[in-house]
Amino acid sequence: MILCCRIPDIPIAALVLQHDDDSLRRQPLIVGGFPSERKPVRAASPEARSYGVCAGMPLRQAEQLCPEARFFAVDEKAEADLARHLLAGLYALAPRVELAASGEAYVEIDGLGDPDDFAARVAAYLHRRLRSRPALGLGDNKFVAATAAALAAARADTTGPAPLLVPRGSERSFLAPLSLAEHLPVDGDMITRLKRFGLRSMADFAAMPLAAVEGQFGREGLQALRLARGEDSRRFEPWQPPQRMEESSCLDPAVDNLEPLLFVARGLVDRLGTRLVDGGHAATVVRLQVELEEEASPAEAVLRLRAPMSTGGELWTPVASLLQRQSISRPVSRVRLRLTGFCPAASRQMDLMARQDGRLEDISRQLMLLSDAHGPNLVRMAEVAPAPSLLDERRHRWTDPAESLVRRTKTGNRRHKPAA
C-alpha cells in the first residue's frame, strides 16, 4: 500500500517559511521573478490561482490577471532545503519514501500498522512542518494513490482534506467514473484523440482491448490503458538520506600543540577507516572541525578528495595535511572528523604473485607528489622501444611512472570490497 501526499506548492511553502510571516498565507503569491522580467511563473499560491494564474505563464500576464499579487524571485536553495527536510521527516516515519518532481511524496506503508493511523501521523507531521494540511491518498500503487490524493484535495472542507483510502482490489472501480482529461497523465493530443473515439471516462478507456489501443496509440497508449485499469508498473524509487560518518574526541585539558592533535586525529581516522571497511564504503569529502577554547564557533575545513578513499591508511595523509594547515591560535578542546560523499568502495583484484601489489596506489600517489615537488624527470619508468635500434639511447623510452602504475591498477579487475 502506498500513501501519496500532495504537498502544497513547495516554492510557495519555502517562501512562507523563509519569511516566517503567516500573513503571506492569505495573500496571492507568485514565485518566479518580477513582472518586468521575461520569465515564467514557477508557482502560484491558491489565492493567485483563483485569479487564473498558473505555473508556466509569463510573469507579465500573471500581473495582468492578478494585479494585487506579490511577486518573489526563485530561491532554489530554500526549495531544495525544504524538500530535503520533508523527505528526511517522512523517512523518519517510514523507510521507503519518494519525492516526485510534481510535488507529490510517496510513502510505502506496508507493515507500518493501520493505514489510516499512519496517514494521520503523516498529516500531522506535514501540518506541523508546513502549517497547512496536505491531501493524502492511499492506494495499491502510485497512480491510484496520487489520484486518490487529488480527489481528497478536491473534496477538502474547512478543516482540510481527509485522507482517501482506495481498498486493495477496488482500484478499477474507483477509477472508473473519473474523467480521462482530468486524471489520466497523458498529453493533450492523446486526450483529444480519445475524445474523438468517444472515450471520456476511465471506465470507457479501460474497457478497450489492449491490441486496439496499442494499434492506435502505441506503447504510450498501452501504458495509459494500464493506468486506467488501476495497474501502475512504475517502480518505487526510494530516497536515500545522505549518509555521514563522524568521530570526535574531547580534549581535556585543551591541547595547544600539533603533535598530540595529530595523535588524536590518527585515532579518529582509524576508527572511521574501520567503519568504512565494515560498510564497504568509500568517502570523497572530509570535514575537519576544531573547537577552540573561548571561541564560540569552531574552525572548520573541508577537503574534497581526488579519489574515493576507503581505509584509514588512505585517509590519514589528507587528514594530517588538513590538520597541519589549520592555524590554531588557542588551545583545542575538541576535534571532530566527518566523512560524507559516500560511494561503494572498490578495489582491484591484486596480483597475488607480486609482493606489495596492494601498495601501488600509495606508490603512484607518492610519485605524483615527487613529480610536483621535483619535476617529472626525477623518477621515470622505462619501456623497451618497439623497434630495436643500434643506438643505446633509442632502445628504450621513458614514461611517466605514476601514469603507468595508475594504468596498471585500472586495467586490473576491479571489484567491490566485501564488507568485513
Next chain:
Amino acid sequence: MGQIQTRFGTAALQNAAAVVALQSDIAPTPRPADVSSAAGCPTGIAEIDDLTSVGGLPRGRLSLCLGSPGAGKMMVGYQFLAQASQEYAAVLALDMRGHLDPWLMARMGARLDRVLVLRPDRGAGVEDELKTSLEATLALLRAGVGCVLADLPAAWATSGLWDPFAASLSAACSRAGAPMLLLAEDVAAMPLRYAASVVLRLRHQEWLLRHGDIDGVRLSVVVEKNKVGMPGGAAEFVVRYPRGTFMPPP
C-alpha cells in the same frame, strides 16, 4: 669483542656449540639467534645467495657491494633487480651516474613495468642531488616500493650526508621489509658501512671470450661483513652477457 662485532657483524663471533653444529651434517645451517628472522631476497646469483647464509640479500636491511670500476658491480645489481622485479610489484633503481641501461636490464630478465628509475637532476651539486635522491627514496620506501638498488659514484659514496641518511634508510627498509643494495667503489662512507648488514667485495677475475667476443665475466666475491650469517666467505661466479637479437615481449 664489541669492535669485532661492529666491524664484521654480530655473527663474526659465535660460541663453540654453534661451530660444532655448523660442522655437523645433521644440524641445519647455523644462524645466530638474533638474526634468524632475517629472510633473504635472492640475488639471482647462487654463489652470493649461499655466502650470505639467508638465501640472498637480507630483507629489511642495507647491503653494500664494493668494487673498483669495472669489477662487475652493475651486473650483480642488474641480476638482483631482475630477480626482485619478478617478485615485487614495484622496485626502485637509483641511477646516480645516469648510466643505467634499461634495455640491458630487460634482457637480463627485469620487468621494466615494475622498475622505477630515480635519476636526479644533474648540475645541482653532489650534496643537493644526493639529498633529493635519498629523500625521494625514503618517501618511496615508505609508500611501499619493494626493493632498492643504488649505484653510487665515488663522491656520493663518501658524502657526509650519509651520517643522518644511512640510519633513516635502514629504518625505512626495516619497516618496509625491503632489501636495499648499494653499489659503491672501493671506499664507502663509514656510516654506510656501519649501517650495512652485508658488505660484499667484488673483484674482476677474467673476461670470458667466445669466438673472440666477450661473452661474460668471471668475478670473485668476498663477504667482508655479515650481520645475518658467517662473514669471510668467498666464492667465484660467472655472469654471462646477454647476446642475440632481443625482441620486447608483446
